[in-house]
Amino acid sequence: MQLDVFLKQVSLNHALNVLIWHAAQAGIEIAALVKQGALQGTTEKTTNTNVQGETQMHLDIRSHEVVLEQLRASGVVAAVVSEEAEEHISFETVDAPFLVCVDPLDGSSNLAINGVVGSIFSILPNTGVATQGSQAFLQPGQAQRAALYVMYGPATLLVLTLGEGTHVFTLDHENDSFVLTQQTVQIPPETSEYAINASNQRYWQPAVKRYIDECLQGAEGDRGRDFNMRWCASMVMDVHRILTRGGVFLYPRDNKQPVKAGRLRLLYEANPMSLLVAQAGGESIAGLEDVLAIQPASCHQRVPVLLGSKQEIQRLREYHQQAKE
Structure with a gap:
């Protein structure tokens, strides 16, 4: 089952489905960049640092740009907080229903050793960013409408929750689409x-x-x-x-x-x-x-x-x- 079909079956919120689809598209674009590695210079460090004081990789910056492009194109996101930007970023659709908090490329230092990296998204309701500014993002995690990450490894995976179970999708590179491969994941209560x-x-x-x-x-x-x-x-x-x-x-x-x-x-x-x-x-x-x-x-x-x-x-x-x- 493809991601868009899954979303139509489990979620009645069309705007949320659109947002998740665009986050997935950002993941597909970033996966292609990761795949190129040093051929595109994405594993190289820049002379810049982000708001955390961490040295940015070229792919950190490009991933941030890709995510913003897709979230803006969705038309349902009012503003974004990103690890790669000190201040929140407002879109023209400032009254749109959702806010997004994103780490565009988690673990980017692993790029130099061809290790696994990913993109993390948190989706919150827009409680009034037009009037509250960055304060609108200061909601506890219980308020999240959805959360997902895209993992760029031997396979590209999208792991998603809409608040009712956690589900895994695998990228079909031939069709550039995510396909459901594991539904309702369960973590064993004990571990070694x-x-x-x-x-x-x-x-x-x-x-x-x-x-x-x-x-x-x-x-x-x-x-x-x-x-x-x-x-x-x-x-x-x-x-x-x-x-x-x-x-x-x-x-x-x-x-x-x-x-x-x-x-x-x-x-x-x-x-x-x-x-x-x-x-x-x-x-x-x-x-x-x-x-x-x-x-x-x-x-x-x-x-x-x-x-x-x-x-x-x-x-x-x-x-x-x-x-x-």
Whole structure:
């Protein structure tokens, strides 16, 4: 079943369907650019930095442009917050029904090693960006109307939730269309696999140290089984692995840079990925608080994120609570 047919069957909101179709078209265009790699110079760094102070790749900039072109063409988007722009970007259709928060190319540093990258979209209702400006984007993740990512790997995948299940589509390159290949994904509640940047271990808080120590003790420890660690340095890839076979992805609060509460951006990384995981039966927390319940304070706000298999995330929440007591 092609994406447009699926949308007509499951969603009665024509404007939302149009928006998702245009996000998918952006993904198809970016997939073609990724495929060219160094032949198009897309793996090269620029001398520019984005609002996060990160050095931009040429493909970061081009992906941002492609996304804006498609979202503007949809006619149903009022404004966009992008990782690659300091301020929100308003379109002429300022009274359109939706706002979009986007990371045009997640994990772009992986381009240099031909690694997996992706694009992440969060779709929010337009509560009045014409009068509220950027404040209109400061909605908790629970308000999202839809969330999706496009993953550029051996196959190009689009993973989507409209708030009723999480579904996977695969790009048919012959027809330039996404085809439903897995409906209503379910994350196993338990796991023996975790993803974390272990180089930051000395900065972790006690709850995370306790959890990872137990995993490392394996079958001889309290957990009574061995664990494997995976880390791709691309949130899209790490989360997709969890949707496929279970696990947890941990980017916790740490003391490496105390001024930052976390590393991942709430509006266009943590919220959309948390909704996709929650709709697949998983959970996502920032420590004690559900990520989707956080009230944003700014458009580029960073938060810690612990998400994945439900029983593991509940254990991590308990450890944070016990460490607080």
